Amino acid sequence: EYGQPDDYLLKLLQCKASESVKYKGKKEKRLQRATFREIYNSFEVNLKKKLITDYVKIFFIFKTETSPQFEVKFGRETLEINTWIRRLHYNIFSRLLGTGMNTHLKQLANKAAFKSRTQTLKKIRENKHIRSYHDED
Numbered sequence: 519e520y521g522q523p524d525d526y527l528l529k530l531l532q533c534k535a536s537e538s539v540k541y542k543g544k545k546e547k548r549l550q551r552a553t554f555r556e557i558y559n560s561f562e563v564n565l566k567k568k569l570i571t572d573y574v575k576i577f578f579i580f581k582t583e584t585s586p587q588f589e590v591k592f593g594r595e596t597l598e599i600n601t602w603i604r605r606l607h608y609n610i611f612s613r614l615l616g617t618g619m620n621t622h623l624k625q626l627a628n629k630a631a632f633k634s635r636t637q638t639l640k641k642i643r644e645n646k647h648i649r650s651y652h653d654e655d
Contacts, residue, residue, distance in 0.1 A: 528558065532554075532558055534554040536551065593624050597623060
């Protein structure tokens with residue numbers, strides 16, 4: 519029925535991208551179709567260019583021309599998601615944390631800024647201490 523395993527994968531992704539069943543809600547169907555359309559487009563481009571030849575490699579695609587590109591804004595910071603792996607991780611954490619995801623991202627940004635500031639101040643204090651020690655001699 520299918521020429522190559524790659525053709526089977528594309529056909530399967532295409533079916534999932536246009537699947538419509540009665541037992542799923544509109545929101546769930548819309549999300550599934552959009553997700554599989556995006557995945558299908560990414561794999562179709564890569565298969566045509568012969569970048570993907572083995573199914574195992576599918577899970578190790580880190581960046582392609584059709585990778586997902588979107589930004590998550592939280593406070594003054596922006597999280598750029600531009601690979602399938604990062605998108606998968608973000609989706610998992612987002613589902614686990616729910617509305618707390620943005621709060622969590624803000625806290626991580628604040629902790630990183632605090633750590634950086636603390637390290638900088640530590641170096642400045644060490645330099646002052648060394649200078650004052652040499653000035654006493």
